Amino acid sequence: MAGVAKFVASSLAPAAQRFAPQAAAGVLRQILEVAIDGYQRFPGAEQVAEAKLARVENDPQLAIDAVIDQHIRLAGVQGFVTSIGGLVTFPVALPANMTGIAIVQARMVAAIAHIRGYDLDDPRVRTAVITCMLGEDGVTDRLKKSSLPTSPLGIATAPVFDPELDRLVSGEVVAELIARISGKRMALTVTRRIPLLGGAVGATVDGFATYRIGQYADKSLIRRIRRPIEP
Template sequence: MEMNQNQIMELLDALYEKSINGIPKLSQPIDVLANDYLSKNNSTEKAARQFVNYQVAKCTTSGFVTGLGGLITLPVTIPANVSSVMYVQMRMIACLAYMGGYDTSSDQVQTLVYACLAGISIDQIIKQAGIKFGTKFTTAMVKKIPSTVLTKINQKVGFRFLTKFGEKGIINIAKLVPVVGGVIGGGFDLVETKVIANRAYKMFIKGDLSALDDKDNEKIIDTAADIIKSQDESDN
């Protein structure tokens, strides 16, 4: 599967639109989903944690993932299981952003959601643009991010996903050992989604921009390698 950077952004834009607006007969708009959790909990933090726990479990449910993949129409053809997992992960991030009081219809928040999904560090890019923030990133600061900075962030996001979708990228690790691909895929999705959930919670609920750490991706790759190794040892 070969994709260029424009196709990557088209894919992300399509997933984001479906994440925010929902999919008819399948998923609610993001505001309805978020407000449902917020109304049932006495704090944003508690509502966010409850939501994340459910999303992580759902992302690793093969029946849900398979069924969802067949219902998502995208501008770029990618495996159904990949598109459905990405949808659940992006929707999870966007919902946490909404819970945190961020405007999910803004270009700034949309770009930050992409950065969170990709796991790229952006604090230095923002600081270089002259936007100062202390220990906590706020909704007001997000509104100040100019389009030139958003472009730079999206370029980093596009490059990260080009690598991820590449021949030796993360998503294709399971293809290296086709016999246990399902086992690797399920374990890999769980680890990746947990990492993404953690960084999204820190970023949008706690206002911790440093949660976007490139090292997260190294942890995901190492864990996938461990899954392959453990499966190989059990077969022997």
């Protein structure tokens, strides 16, 4: 996990530190590719999903529950490591934490999508995956403000892939990730003199956020008949 985060964070750092979500949108797509396709010893979403299905005799809901539980633990571990000693309170640590949590959450949502029968090679589905990373509150708020045209399900089952929507969603997700990490950084300021407390707070925040995103993806990405992309 640390190797994957380091690999992507080197590209994400400049955009994150400038707080320019649109500039970081392309890097988010790299994160999604790592989450879905895997990287070295980090298995991709499909491999994770199939392993969970095999363990629960192909029961989709049990497999999804297992995927969510696994990624809550992963989010907690990476959150703990990057938050020890108030590490997240320093700007230089922002990209590493953001990359780590983004990879964990993206792989979780993509695994859920695969279990529900969505084609992870479909760009519409990939856009839907990153949309789920906004969480239910984030999507609902953006739908009300009309900054997002439809739900993750609507995006995944749209007649055609919309590149402009993909760029829009990517920018919104990166902005949300920056906001979350920045908010946690401020909260951890009061704990930076107590290293283990800072780590525990970081683990709890990241784990709970991942749980909520997993629940939202579970609810949103209902099983659908796949539709081919129109030429």
